[in-house]
Amino acid sequence: MQAAERLVAERGLHGVRVSEVVKEAGQRNNSAVTYHFGSWEKLLFAVWDSHTIPINIERAALVADARDHDRFDLQAMMRAYLDPLVADMARHSPSYWARFSEQWLATINLDYLTLDAEAEADQPRTESVMVVHALLMDIRDALHHLPEDSRDRRVALMGRYVIGALAAWEREDDPVVPLDDLRRELFSTALAVLQAP
Incomplete structure (x- = not known):
């Protein structure tokens, strides 16, 4: 999983062959991905889940706390x-997750919150995905200053901005900006993206 995450993060979903992942992982059996995961797509979904499950557990706790204290703005x-x-x-050194996510975003429509059913078949459909989807829908519904038909796109643009900036930070060998400083700046600028007329 680590080999697949790193190679996809560095070269894209379509720039990596399964045989390269097998070799990078130190496996001799060319069928290792099929044996352990069932398919290349299931390996990618396993990588996805290895990050999104803990991320979305934290998200759900933050959402619940904000709702409990009537601060869910x-x-x-x-x-x-x-x-x-x-x-x-911050838990992974080096981190490849933002770059992996950026590569996935590069393969889908700009307005990824409103994909059609056929396109959705290529997306992970785990419970953890539903947590972030619900949060993004809440963000969309809070954008009262925008026409309804442009709210999904604005949230999608914000998401691409955040992931792109985090991926750029990951690519730096010796980041000039500490990650927590970047987080604070991204919070302000992503909020501005959402609130812009």
Whole structure:
């Protein structure tokens, strides 16, 4: 899983052959991915789940706390979206998760919150995905200053901005900006993206 995550993060979903992942993982059996995961797609979903499950457990706790204290506003929603992503990156050294996510985002429509059913078949459909989807829908519903038909796109743009910035940070060999400083700046600028007219 680590080999697949790193190679996809560095070269994209379509730039990696299964045989390269097998070799990078130190496996001799060319069928190792099929044996352990069933398919290349299931391996990618396993990588996805290895990050999104803990991230979305943290998100669900932040959402529940904000709701319990009647503070579930746009700022609380953005903290619930961003802070667990950054915390996950901080747990891994080096981190590849933002770059992996960026590669996945590069393969889907701009307005990924409103994909059609056929396109959705290519997306992970785990319970953890539903947590972030519900949070993104809450963010969308809080954008009262925008016409309804542009709210999904604005949330999708914000998500691409956040993931792209975090991926750029991961690519730096010796980041100039500490991750927590980047988190604070991203919080402000992503909020501005959402609140812009």
